[in-house]
Amino acid sequence: MFKYTCRKCSYQTDIVQNLKTINGIFCCPECSSQDLLKSPIFPAEGKIRTFETGATRDTESSKLDFEGFLSPLVLERYARYLHKHRIQSDGKLRDGDNWQRGIPKKTYMKSLCRHLIAVWLIHRGYVAKDNKGSIVDLEDSLCAVIFNSMGYLFEILKEKQSNEKT
Numbered sequence: 001m002f003k004y005t006c007r008k009c010s011y012q013t014d015i016v017q018n019l020k021t022i023n024g025i026f027c028c029p030e031c032s033s034q035d036l037l038k039s040p041i042f043p044a045e046g047k048i049r050t051f052e053t054g055a056t057r058d059t060e061s062s063k064l065d066f067e068g069f070l071s072p073l074v075l076e077r078y079a080r081y082l083h084k085h086r087i088q089s090d091g092k093l094r095d096g097d098n099w100q101r102g103i104p105k106k107t108y109m110k111s112l113c114r115h116l117i118a119v120w121l122i123h124r125g126y127v128a129k130d131n132k133g134s135i136v137d138l139e140d141s142l143c144a145v146i147f148n149s150m151g152y153l154f155e156i157l158k159e160k161q162s163n164e165k166t
Helices: 072-084 105-123 138-165
Strands: 002-006 020-022 025-027 036-040 048-050 056-058
Touching: 072 138, 105 138
Parallel strands: none
Antiparallel strands: 002 036, 020 025, 048 056
C-alpha cells in the first residue's frame, strides 16, 4: 500500500482512486499538480498484533510476504529443472549455485530469447526443438525463461550492490 502526497499543496491519500488523471497522469485532486510523492505506508510505531496465547508481534503490513508471493509448486518444478541441467556435457555434476559465479548478461539474453520462442511456439500449438533437434516441452521452456530472467536480474543487482559499496 502507498501514500500519495502532493508536493505543492500537501494533499495526502492512500487510495489511488482519490487521485484524478490528466492525460493518463495521476494528479492532485486539490491543485491538479502532477508532482506527487508516492511512498510505502508502514505501520505506525507501536502497532502490534496480540495472539490468543498472549504472544505479540509487529503487524505484517510492511513485511515481504514470500509465502504469498511464491508458489511451492513452481519452485519445486523449477528446482527439478535446474537439477536436471546440473549434469554437464562432460558428465560432471556442477554446483547448484554455479551460475552465481557470473554469466554475461548478453549470454542470458540470447538464451532467454531462444527459450521464449520455444514457449511461444508451444503456446501456438507448434513443436519446439532444442539446438540438437530434440523436442522441448512447455514446462522446461518456462523454467529456462525463469532461469535466464533471474540470472540477468542477478547480474544487474550484483552491479548495483557493487556500485553502492563504492
